[in-house]
Amino acid sequence: MGSNMAEQHPVGFQWVVEAKERGASVMHVDPRFTRTSAMADLHVPLRAGTDIAFLGGVINYILSGGREFTEYVRHYTNARVIIKDEFRDVDELGLFSGWMPEDGVYDVSSWGYKGTQGELTAGKKEQTGDVSGDQAHGAHGMKLEHGEPPEQDWTLEHPNCVFQILKRHFARYTPEVVERICGVPREQMLHVAETLCRNSGRERTGAVCYAVGWTQHTHGVQNIRAAAIIQLLLGNIGRPGGGILALRGHANIQGSTDIPTLYDILPGYIPMPHPTSEDDLDRFVELNGPDTGVWGSLKSYTVSMLKAWWGEAATPANNFAYSYLPRIDGDHSHYPMMLRMIDRETKGFIVIGQNPVVGSANSSLQRKALANLDWLVVRDTSEIETAAFWYDSPEIETGKTRPEEIGTEVFFMPAAAYTEKDGTFTNTQRLLQWRFKAVEPPWDCRSDLWFTHQLGKRVREKLAGSDDPKDRPILDLTWDYPTQGPQKEPDAETIMQEVNGRHADGRFISKYQELKDDGSTTCGSWIHAGIYADGVNQAARKRPGSEQSWIAPEWGWAWPADRRILYNRASADPAGKPWSERKRYIWWDSDKRAWTGVGDNPDFEPDKDPGYEPPEGAKGMAAISGSSPFIVHPDGLGWLFSPSGLVDGPLPTHYEPHESPIDNLLYRERSNPTRQTFERPENPYNPPGVEPGGEVFPFVFTTYRLTEHHTAGGMSRSVPFLNELQPEMFCEVSPELAAERGLEHGGWAMIATTRTVIEARVLVTDRLRPLRIGSDPPRTVHQVGLPYHWGRKGLVTGDSANELLPLVLDRNVHISEYKAATCDIRPGRRPRGPALRELVAEYRRRAGVSS
Amino acid sequence: MAGPISPLPFLRQLRGDPLGLGRSARSRHSEELEPRTKTADRVVQSVCPYCAVGCGQRVYVKDEKVVQIEGDPDSPISRGRLCPKGSASESYVNSPIREYKIKYRPPHATGWEELELDAAMDMIADRVIRTRAQTWEEETEDGKPLRRTLGFAVLGGATLDSEENYLMKKFFSAAGAVSIENQARI
């Protein structure tokens, strides 16, 4: 679900095909019948944006039928934990307890475990402006008082235990309701649920694959949470053949999250500091890390990172230069960043290997942001739309603006290609793989390593001698990297060494457990500690797969500590024995008194007895019992109910997409009440389908990618052999919609929202189908499919689907809703020049949206 | 040239290939054919730059130019296989529209200008320093530390290496920038 694996990850899909050949059931739940559906045993078409309703139906099926893997659920999940009395599940309105209507956010304090002291109440100011406060993405859960277990009921019968709450919460998601919300025949949902149940348990496991089909919603995180609940109930986490697999779309999008170029985290998911902690490192640790579990050592991780960055300048006396880190106090993520550019608060912009004009929602808003900058640096291998926005854009075409009116100074810098530099990509399963440089970058092309290193060097030189305290972090930075070759490219391996870290005597760190909070160790990213263990580039291990076991431990290196399956303690029963011979993976060898297995590294202390119970006052990993696999959580349990970490509820709840043709059939709140909207002239929204003006945009559209192209096209529209495979922008519509709107197969269609109108060739196909949704009376909803790869530059051009989308974000992670919105469609090519603006204006008038 | 009609192939037909369908028809070019994977100067192991499956690649280099990129059969992830994008990697690195020189567009200009790499780096460093100074925020209204700038932002990282992301996060954070984002947000 939420993934089109055969199309987007074809080579990964070989394993699915192979599994199917061996008897696995492959089911694909997706609004469209895709190449993945073609290979699946069953395709279930559902309305875009209704995944939680579908998954809720599955959860209800499991719970109401007693189909959960009871022993797993009782021991490994928080099903037995009792939640605070104050907690109230969603009511008819669709709101959990703690809703603060004036701010549009939750006070999450009532969602915690009973009997624990949660660090759950974030400052109100931070919550309203920003959810990445102490209590949000980046923070790592509530505190358990010194590992003291919360109140529990092992019989799972206490009315306020998680299991019972879960049962009640999902009881609404009956097959009938699912059918009406999703447009999925109930038999199909039940078939999926039954198949999942049958393929779970001791002898079997099932996996869930998702991708941005789940994340790009105003309830994206909760989509994944719903899957996590299913997998935990069925005992499919931490076991071979199980799991929830995020299929990521860029070569290093995982790596750029682990060692983040993201505003709210530091390497290894250490939260970015807020002003709250002021310059007190201990306060920061107290606010952001629980005492127990892996995060119990947050201070060691942070100090080691600060030592890696500021070296000698980071001392115990100055809190290891903690004050050198900038503070975040709001949502500084991608979309608010662009809005700040429009407001001329952000004046400079460096874009590296990304093409927001095509890849981000609301393209004209993106361009407007760029046009309001003082300076822009774009680094890419070809001249992408983001570099050319000032002379080639719809706004130029329609005469809305002219290059002369755009004051942005633009630097386009040719980047080195991946074959022209050493370095690692982290793949979708956390595996870091080293690439060897094949050739030197030609002409002005340089690696981004070179660019950053050079920029740092020059800034440091220009600031040298400054006595301004704000320049100290720059000047004190450890920045002497050896360079190589004619272009003086920095040696990437030395950076990996810094990431890995060293002891005071210069020895390389071999695992994160060695890190200290006294400044005696350095480590650029604690989860990567060990990647250079023994002075060897572990990511560059390339022993042929054919010479290894199926785990292939000597190919690349996986964080943390080279563990290939996370939470793999769960592959054994509470006593440490494999759940079954067939599915054995890691188990307790009582003779050797050690965890052993088929070749992976245990995600656990290697000698922790399964019967271990933490003593009073234990901290860190010592506070995790021998039968608690989920070591990243302070209680070591898998969370069916999320007592902290999320801002929109501890349990997944069905909400309609922001732009939806119908009301929420389950609750009064139509869409996620915590979603982030931006009421600005650049970002008009289509009226909801049920409100006046909504009828102007009666269809649902969803955006996606094709096998033959890559994301925003920078790496595929420059390649002739790919372009001939999918040369033109097209839309996919059902024969019924084509008949209704007079769309001609092979002809052209205009697709309209209040943002703009684009054109596309028409592909009429049964792979898109009308759905019957709602009740009293049910109505037919048509869906339009739009691939988003095209733009105005490159070897093939076409309108971008993202021109159509608004900014509306999931408040947990600030990802916009690309996957479901409303539109109109009509035959013909869109007007050129000023006539296009008139057409858009007309749509806005009809919909009652002010221009 | 040792053309295909010398020595007369139709006479070779008499030696065991009467219909002239097989060996006798084979040209010298065919006999001497060698794959460029064999004639390459070197081959390095790499990883596909497109999605995050992380398929192994082998990059063949001849005369300091990439001449072929194909799947690495050693990879336990991909077993030598590649999707269409991965298979097109050589065309990507040698794309007909790949840019090799800096392009510079002054404010309000209507066209690109040339610029030396060194000068461009210097100018960008100046702009970072200037914008940072102009937009520096020392503390919150209630006097808590911010020590940051929202004046310039950085976007991108998912197509780059982890080492590059590390250096970017390290430098731009040290410079006080917090709006550092990448594709993971979309």
Next chain:
Amino acid sequence: MTGGSGGRPDGGRRSATREEGATRRSYYGQPVIKQPVWAPEIPWYFFMGGLGGASGGLAYLAGLRGSELLARRSWTIALAALTISPVLLIKDLGRPERFLNMLRMFKVTSPMSVGSWVLAASGTTTALAALNSLTGRLSRLSRAGRPAAAALGLPLATYTGALIAQTAVPVWHEARRELPALFAAGAATSAGAAATVATPVADAAPARRLALLGAVAELVLARVMERRLGELAEPYHGGPSGALSTAARGSTAAGALLVATRARRSRGAAIVAGSLLLTGAACERWSVFKAGFASASDPRYTIDPQRGRVTKRRASGGAGVAAGEAATDA
């Protein structure tokens, strides 16, 4: 035909999706086989090769008969036709500079290979014979050259029928028994007609007879071929190839009538009759040529007879049917 009645299969498509097992069986109406890449030089070559080849024979036999003038004129015609022929062929090659590769191999499986050798030999000997006939020189060489030229000219006139028959184009391949004869008849017609035009009436009697015999044979063989082709002969009844076919027959019939009557007495009538017959023979080649393109471009012509064969074989017990097809159902 077992499926598809009229119009292009899958024409008027309304979507990318089709009914399974629909009667319109093809891939988006696209041809299964490729249309030939041959240019107009090729039908002209068929014509010239026939004219030249048969003219050599006519010249030689006329010489034996003692009709010197007829022999000389026919040698001239043969020389002219066989000089133009290789030029036409070479011009049609994708790589004309490589024309000599035609003689790289000798392949009995390839009418074009065999034909190339025949053309080379026939051209050389005809040149010798014609030069001798015109200038009286090289008489020793031409003594062997004349009969050789005459003998080689005959297959030169007919092999082109096999050449196109050895393709996957249904309208050609299924006419493989008739095409060489049809081309032979056309060659006879054109050699006779050309000589009729070029020779005074008094000396042209054998030429007129040849033209007449050829014309009658051509008309008869065309009918025979179409009958055998059955529905595959559709291209001869419509479109450009149909028009050419009609023109060929009309022209040939008229020419034949004239050559049998007035042309015996009037040089003017002889020239008209000869021209009509030459036009008819040329149109016939063009008609066949064009019919091939029409036949190749419509998948029905390729698929339906094949599907019919499969169905028939299956009905008769499946002998020779691919094992995998046993379970299929047309």
Next chain:
Amino acid sequence: MKLETHAWPGSYGAEAKPRVGFFTDTSICIGCKACEVACKEWNHVPESSEGFTGHSYDNTVALDADTWRHVAFIEQRKEVGVDGAASLAQSASLDQLIDETGLGTYQEGDGLRWLMASDVCKHCTHAACLEVCPTGALFRTEFGTVVVQEDVCNGCGYCVPACPFGVLDRREEDGRVWKCTLCYDRLKDDREPACAQACPTHSIQFGELSELRERAQVRVETLRDAGAEKAQLYLHDSDDGIGGAGAFFLLLDDPEVYGLPPDPVDTTHDIGTSWKAVGAATAGLGLTLAAAVFGGRR
């Protein structure tokens, strides 16, 4: 099993290698087109954009001089059968739609399928292209494959209409004929062809023909047992009109659905008829000439 061809292994003697080929199992083709790209990359086949075709996801149309691997996409609608098992809402929805639009829609599960298949030169056992080629540009290699030699081909074009599959094609700007070589150069270095190496799901399988044929037989039986009634091997039978192919296929529907001829024939199998016809016509022409010259009054 008859794998021998006229020239292989006969004309190669000790130099002959095992005959190799492709088994393309279309039941696991995901239509990614990696084969098309890998082929073009390796063989430096020129770009050949045809624009948007509307043929489902197929925009390269057919095999030709610039497309040596071609992935066909066939979207098939099955009969709509609203049976008792379907939900009421679904049935109502279907009925209403059919009423409103006059169009059926599919019912999931067995309502729609999307066939994908990678086509390629078949490297026939009896290869018409090879047999008719006058120059010997086309030849049977020591691996039993059929290859056009670019240094020999003079672009006569004979092989183009001779091929019963429409594989061969002349490249306009170049004048020569081009087609799949089964990566002849790679074979010489013990490497598998680029398309087979790239194929993510192993739909394209390369190997020794004898082994592939056995594997294919097992596979088709497995699929049939699993209920794929129309699953069939195509060009697997060495008694068919081309003597079986070096590149054969497992199809899920009849060949013509994929644009393949259902009963292809190597026209040269019947060249005797043609030569006889030529002989007869030649003799007839000779007799006619004689009759015309000598048959009349002097």
